[in-house]
Amino acid sequence: MIPNSLSSTGPYAGLWSHLKSIDHALARVQNGEISDLDKERLGALIEILRGGLSATVTDAPETPNFLVLANEDQPDYRSAFELRSVLSSVGEFTAWKSKSKMPVDTKVQKLIDALHRVIGEKRLFPHDLPQEELSVLQAISKSLLSDAESSL
Amino acid sequence: MDFSVDEHWAVLSRSLALVDKSITRLRQIDGWNFPTDASGVARQLLLDILATLAEPNHVTPMSPPVLFNRLHAIIRLVDIVELSSTDRISWPLVSYCDAMWNNLFGRDGPKIFYSVTRDHNYRITRFSQQVSSYLREVLPAAAVSRVTKNRDLYCLELASSEDDNLPLYANIGHEFGHALFELKRTDLDVKFIERFQELANALFADLRSVAEPPIAAHRFRLLGRVIVRVAEELFCDLVGSLLMGPAFYLSLYEIAWGQDSRKTFSARLTPDGNDVTGYPSMRFRLHCIQKWTNISAFCKEAKPNFTSHGLHDWIDLLELLTTVPTDHTDDELRIRPASAPNQDAVPDRDAIQKVFARRLREIKACLADFLADARQMLRDTYPEFRKPPVQTSDITALLHRLVNNILPNVVPDQSLLGKQASFPDILNASALFRLRILMKGDVQRQPELARQLSLVERLTAKAFEVSYMHKEYNDWRKEHDR
Numbered sequence: 001m002i003p004n005s006l007s008s009t010g011p012y013a014g015l016w017s018h019l020k021s022i023d024h025a026l027a028r029v030q031n032g033e034i035s036d037l038d039k040e041r042l043g044a045l046i047e048i049l050r051g052g053l054s055a056t057v058t059d060a061p062e063t064p065n066f067l068v069l070a071n072e073d074q075p076d077y078r079s080a081f082e083l084r085s086v087l088s089s090v091g092e093f094t095a096w097k098s099k100s101k102m103p104v105d106t107k108v109q110k111l112i113d114a115l116h117r118v119i120g121e122k123r124l125f126p127h128d129l130p131q132e133e134l135s136v137l138q139a140i141s142k143s144l145l146s147d148a149e150s151s152l
Numbered sequence: 153m154d155f156s157v158d159e160h161w162a163v164l165s166r167s168l169a170l171v172d173k174s175i176t177r178l179r180q181i182d183g184w185n186f187p188t189d190a191s192g193v194a195r196q197l198l199l200d201i202l203a204t205l206a207e208p209n210h211v212t213p214m215s216p217p218v219l220f221n222r223l224h225a226i227i228r229l230v231d232i233v234e235l236s237s238t239d240r241i242s243w244p245l246v247s248y249c250d251a252m253w254n255n256l257f258g259r260d261g262p263k264i265f266y267s268v269t270r271d272h273n274y275r276i277t278r279f280s281q282q283v284s285s286y287l288r289e290v291l292p293a294a295a296v297s298r299v300t301k302n303r304d305l306y307c308l309e310l311a312s313s314e315d316d317n318l319p320l321y322a323n324i325g326h327e328f329g330h331a332l333f334e335l336k337r338t339d340l341d342v343k344f345i346e347r348f349q350e351l352a353n354a355l356f357a358d359l360r361s362v363a364e365p366p367i368a369a370h371r372f373r374l375l376g377r378v379i380v381r382v383a384e385e386l387f388c389d390l391v392g393s394l395l396m397g398p399a400f401y402l403s404l405y406e407i408a409w410g411q412d413s414r415k416t417f418s419a420r421l422t423p424d425g426n427d428v429t430g431y432p433s434m435r436f437r438l439h440c441i442q443k444w445t446n447i448s449a450f451c452k453e454a455k456p457n458f459t460s461h462g463l464h465d466w467i468d469l470l471e472l473l474t475t476v477p478t479d480h481t482d483d484e485l486r487i488r489p490a491s492a493p494n495q496d497a498v499p500d501r502d503a504i505q506k507v508f509a510r511r512l513r514e515i516k517a518c519l520a521d522f523l524a525d526a527r528q529m530l531r532d533t534y535p536e537f538r539k540p541p542v543q544t545s546d547i548t549a550l551l552h553r554l555v556n557n558i559l560p561n562v563v564p565d566q567s568l569l570g571k572q573a574s575f576p577d578i579l580n581a582s583a584l585f586r587l588r589i590l591m592k593g594d595v596q597r598q599p600e601l602a603r604q605l606s607l608v609e610r611l612t613a614k615a616f617e618v619s620y621m622h623k624e625y626n627d628w629r630k631e632h633d634r
C-alpha cells in the first residue's frame with residue numbers, strides 16, 4: 001500500500017490538519033493577507049506554544065484543576081509533542097536572538113506576543129508585521145508538521 | 153504553469169470537485185427510506201456545510217490540502233446519512249428509541265437520527281459536533297456557528313446485521329446515557345469535584361513525588377481525563393440499567409464472553425487530549441450494574457412467579473444469573489500511549505499507570521459515591537427513573553408466552569385484552585429465554601439451535617411491532633375520548 005497522507009482520517013489526521021492550517025496561515029500572513037480564519041489559526045498556534053511551555057514553567061499551581069474543564073470544542077494537542085525538544089532542533093529558533101543569550105521561555109513569549117499583535121491587526125493589508133518572528137514561527141511550524149506527517 | 157508554484161491549484165480543484173460530488177450524493181439519497189425525519193435534518197446540515205465550504209470568500213483563505221483532508225472526514229458522515237436510508241432499520245425499534253429520547257431530552261432538546269454500521273455493536277455520536285470539529289481548520293468559527301446553529305443532532309448507529317442483534321437492543325440505554333452525560337455535564341461536574349477533590353490532591357502528590365511540578369501537572373491532567381471518561385462509562389451503565397433492567401446486565405456480560413481482560417481498566421492516550429478514552433473493567437461494571445438492577449431481589453421474587461406459571465424447569469436459570477463473576481478486587485489499568493511524535497508518551501503512561509494502580513481502591517470508592525449522587529440526580533429529574541423499569545411478574549408472564557411460542561406482547565391482567573407489554577418487558581423476557589437456549593442448547597444439533605434462536609428473535613421483533621401499535625392505539629384512544 002502507498003501511504004496517502006492527504007486522504008488519511010483518524011486522530012493523527014486531525015493533528016496534521018491542525019498544524020498544516022497553521023502553517024498555511026503563517027505563509028499568508030507573511031504575504032500580507034489576514035482573514036478571520038488566519039487569525040483563528042494563529043490563535044491555535046499560540047495555544048500550542050503556551051501549552052508546550054507549561055512544561056518548563058516552574059510556578060505550576062499546588063494542585064492543578066483535576067476536572068480539566070477544558071474547552072472541548074477546541075482540540076488539546078499539548079500532549080502530542082514535546083515543544084522544548086522540537087524548539088532545540090529548529091535552527092532558525094536557536095539562531096534567533098542568540099547574541100543576547102535570551103532564555104527559551106522568553107523567546108517563546110516574544111513569539112506569542114508577536115502573534116497577538118498580528119491577530120489584533122485591523123487593517124486589511126498591514127505592512128509592518130513582525131516578519132522576523134513570523135519567519136521563526138514558520139520554521140517551528142514546519143518542524144512540527146514534519147513530525148506529524150510521519151505519524152499519518 | 154509551474155508545479156512548484158501551482159500545485160495547490162490542482163489540490164483545490166480536486167477538493168472543490170469532491171465537494172460537488174458529495175452534494176450530489178446527498179441530494180440523490182432517497183428520503184422515503186429514512187427511518188425518521190431527523191435523517192433529513194442531518195442531510196440538510198451536511199448540504200449547508202458543503203455549500204459554505206465552496207463559497208469563494210471562504211475558499212480563498214483555506215489551505216487546499218487541509219480542505220481535501222477534512223473533506224475525507226466529512227465524506228464518512230455523508231456515508232452515515234446515506235446508510236440511514238435503509239429498510240434494514242426496524243421501525244418499531246426506532247419508534248421506541250424516539251419515545252425514550254423524547255422523554256429524556258424533550259421536544260426542544262437535541263434530536264437523534266438512526267443509521268447502520270457493519271460493526272456488531274451500537275454507537276452514538278454527537279453528529280453536529282463532529283461536523284463542527286472537522287471544519288475548524290477550514291472555516292472561521294462564526295461561519296461554522298451560523299450553519300450548525302439550532303441543529304444539535306446525535307446519530308445512533310445500529311448493527312446492520314439482522315442476525316444475533318437481540319442482545320444489543322439493551323445497550324441503547326447505555327448509548328443514550330452518553331448524550332445525557334453531556335446534557336447534565338455541569339451538574340455532574342459539581343458532584344465529581346465534591347467526591348474526588350481529596351483524592352485528587354493525593355494523586356497529584358504521588359505524581360509530584362516522581363517528577364517536577366510541570367510534568368506532574370501534565371500527567372495529572374491526563375489522569376484526570378482518564379478517570380472522567382471511566383466515570384462517564386459507568387454513568388452510561390447506570391442509565392442503561394435504569395432504562396432496561398436485567399436485560400442490560402445480561403447484554404454486557406455477554407459482550408464480555410471470551411475476553412481475558414475482564415479485570416482490566418483500559419485507557420488510550422491520543423494526540424488530542426480531549427479524545428482520551430477510559431473504560432472500567434468488565435468485572436467492576438458488572439458489579440455496579442448488579443446492584444443497580446437489583447439482580448438478587450429479581451431472582452428471589454421471580455422464583456415463586458416461575459412456579460405459579462409452571463416454569464419449574466426454568467428456576468435454574470435464576471440461579472445461573474447469580475453466578476455472573478463480578479469480583480473486581482485484583483483489577484489493573486492498562487494504558488495505550490499515543491505514539492509518535494511525542495517521545496514522552498511512554499514515560500507519562502508508565503507514571504500514570506503506577507499511580508492509578510496504587511490508588512485503585514480509593515478511585516473506585518469515589519466513583520461509587522459519584523454514581524450514587526448521579527443516580528439521585530436522575531431520580532430527581534426524570535420520573536421514569538423513580539421506579540424499576542420492569543416488574544418480575546410481568547417478565548414471568550411474557551416468558552411463559554415465549555415458552556409456548558406465543559408473542560410476548562401482552563401481559564395478562566384482569567381485563568379482556570390484557571396490558572400492553574413495554575419495550576423493557578419484552579426485552580427482558582426474550583433475554584432470559586435466549587440465555588436458556590444458549591446455555592442448554594445441544595451444540596451437536598446446530599440446525600435446531602439456530603431454529604430456536606431465530607424463533608425467539610422473530611417473536612421478539614413481532615412483539616415490539618404489535619405492542620408499539622397497541623400503545624399508539626391506546627394513546628389515540630385516550631386523546632379521542634377526551
